[in-house]
Amino acid sequence: MALVETRDQAAPRLLAHALHSQIAMHQAYGGVVPELASRDHIRRVLPLTAQVMREAGHVLADIDVVAYTRGPGLAGALLVGAGVACALGAALGKPVLGVHHLEGHLLSPFLSADPPEFPFVALLVSGGHTQLMRVDGVGQYQLLGETIDDAAGEAFDKSAKLMGLGYPGGPALAKLAEQGDPAAFKLPRPLLHSGDLDFSFAGLKTAVLTQSQRLRQVSDEEFEARKADLAASTQAAIVDVLVKKSLAALETTGLKRLVVAGGVGANKALRAQLNAACANPRRRGGVVRVHYPELHLCTDNGAMIALAAAMRLQSGQQRALPAASFEVKPRWPLDAITVATA
Ligand SMILES: Nc1ncnc2c1ncn2[C@@H]1O[C@H](COP(=O)(O)OP(=O)(O)O)[C@@H](O)[C@H]1O
Ligand SMILES: [Mg+2]
Known part of the structure; x- marks a missing residue:
């Protein structure tokens, strides 16, 4: 309200x-x-x-x-x-x-201290949606790509549930991931090289389930001991795909601005990697400004x-x-x- x-x-x-x-x-x-x-x-x-x-x-x-x-x-x-x-x-x-x-x-970043200007590429990542849009103005939205199955937030939530982290899983998984090694488990990054701007996260959830079951089969202690590594690896897989596809969308459109919005936009690892990639002057297409809503928005x-x-x-x-x-x-x-x- x-x-x-x-x-x-x-x-x-x-x-x-x-x-x-x-x-x-x-x-x-x-x-x-x-x-x-x-x-x-x-x-x-x-x-x-x-x-x-x-x-x-x-x-x-x-x-x-x-x-x-x-x-x-x-x-x-x-x-x-x-x-x-x-x-x-x-x-x-x-x-x-x-x-x-x-x-x-x-449009929520327009309420932030660093509002964007049109046109920009928008990465919309929430519990229900994962989309890349070209935004030329209010009401001028062109879909560039979207998830063909689960949304990014859903991937966070379902993986967290499989690890017994409760609801809502996204923030809980992100917190646990801070103590883990993102390279500990090799998890799939579906559609990373598909050449289009679509996403798929359903396979990741299955891989997290398989890894969780394997660890639990060894022992409950083993699962508890490796849980942070699994969380960090899951987050890394999701973030990796979101960052690479966002960069691809910027290259395809030639735009120099990115807006990240939706619940998953609060994720610290996503923000850190996007900021680093977009500030890199050696990136094809040059430096890109990234805008976010205030964290609470x-x-x-x-x-x-x-x-x-x-x-x-x-x-x-x-x-x-x-x-x-x-x-x-x-x-x-x-x-x-x-x-x-x-
Ligand atoms: N720090 C975070 N890291 C990862 N995911 C997060 C984080 N904070 C919120 N989320 C995810 O954002 C989603 C909620 O987004 P929101 O736009 O509020 O909901 P909806 O998709 O229902 O519109 C949930 O899937 C939640 O797990
Ligand atoms: Mg929402």
């Missing part, structure tokens, strides 16, 4: 934002339980709205446009947001805007959705009053959207 202010074409300013994490609720189940998620959305959405308005020093009547996530995502959770946003818009007599979840992620948040809506409006996006009915899009390709101008 967030409140953003825009003045003409100046960069939108974040006035306040609040987030309720459902991690603790889902932890007991080792993953997201969709029905619990949407019910919790119902409980949290109005108190969070009140909190944000209070912190921003505004009242609901000050709002000019209401934005919500229209998709992609879990239908139940999306419907809660869409329902509340459309009801609020109708009550206030103000327009509502349905925002693409991934557009929020890829890497994983899902309301600020990026409010920001994306504000940037769309600045780009001439038409405002529409809420209709009597609304729909969400659980599946929605990012390159299918443009800025709808009058």
